[in-house]
Amino acid sequence: MSISFEPSLPTDYQDIADIYNIYIRKGNATMEERIHAAEDVAQWVAAFNDRERLYVLKKDGENLGYGILKKYSPREGYRFACETAIYLREDALRKGYGSYMKRELIRMAKDLNYRHLVAKIFATNTASIEYNLKLGYEIVGRQREIGFKNGQWMDIVIMQYIIN
Numbered sequence: 001m002s003i004s005f006e007p008s009l010p011t012d013y014q015d016i017a018d019i020y021n022i023y024i025r026k027g028n029a030t031m032e033e034r035i036h037a038a039e040d041v042a043q044w045v046a047a048f049n050d051r052e053r054l055y056v057l058k059k060d061g062e063n064l065g066y067g068i069l070k071k072y073s074p075r076e077g078y079r080f081a082c083e084t085a086i087y088l089r090e091d092a093l094r095k096g097y098g099s100y101m102k103r104e105l106i107r108m109a110k111d112l113n114y115r116h117l118v119a120k121i122f123a124t125n126t127a128s129i130e131y132n133l134k135l136g137y138e139i140v141g142r143q144r145e146i147g148f149k150n151g152q153w154m155d156i157v158i159m160q161y162i163i164n
Contacts, residue, residue: 001060005104008045008054008066013038015063016056019087027150028125029087051082051112057092057101064092067101069109072118081116082109084161102135110163117163123155137161 008016017036023029024036045054049071057065065088072081086101109117119137121128129139137159145153 002058003100004058005055005067005101006058008041008056010038010042012056012063012066013041013045016041016054016066019063019065019089022090023087028122029128031147031149031154033149051114053108053112055101055104055108057088057097059092064089064097065101067105069105069112069114072116080114081118082112082114083118083120084109085119098131099135102132106135106161106163115163117161119159119161121157121159123157129157129159132159132161135161 014037017038017040020030020032020041021035024032024034041054048054051069052071053069055067056063057067065086067084067086069082069084072078072083084102084105086098086105088097088101106117117137119128119132121132123129123142133139138161139157140160141158143156143158146156147154
């Protein structure tokens with residue numbers, strides 16, 4: 001069995017879109033509502049700056065999930081802050097892959113000279129909040145009713161990780 005977390009390639013983009021679409025349909029982890037295709041993922045990557053990354057988790061050559069590092073804000077003063085996100089196929093949940101991927105993102109963020117990592121999580125997604133807490137993130141706020149999804153107003157928990 002071979003597991004790797006590596007930079008995504010255009011051949012991975014459809015799998016990334018398919019995984020993301022699971023969460024769009026479920027409505028519990030992203031405010032996106034439009035289903036995505038490989039071309040959408042290609043547009044994300046094409047718009048990246050030199051410190052933004054999209055990685056895939058591969059097990060025996062098969063994509064199980066992806067992780068992303070993206071700038072927090074285009075304002076120069078935020079240049080040391082980035083947002084992190086992890087998405088896994090449903091059959092890969094609760095097997096330690098998310099923790100492995102998040103630790104790798106933290107390491108890669110440090111290598112890219114980031115200092116402050118942000119995760120924005122649906123307040124109802126307690127599993128994601130718990131796993132981020134276990135990895136050293138802390139809750140720094142809650143944005144009440146910031147998004148509208150599934151016919152209701154949604155709260156978002158803001159978490160941060162400071163790299164020392």
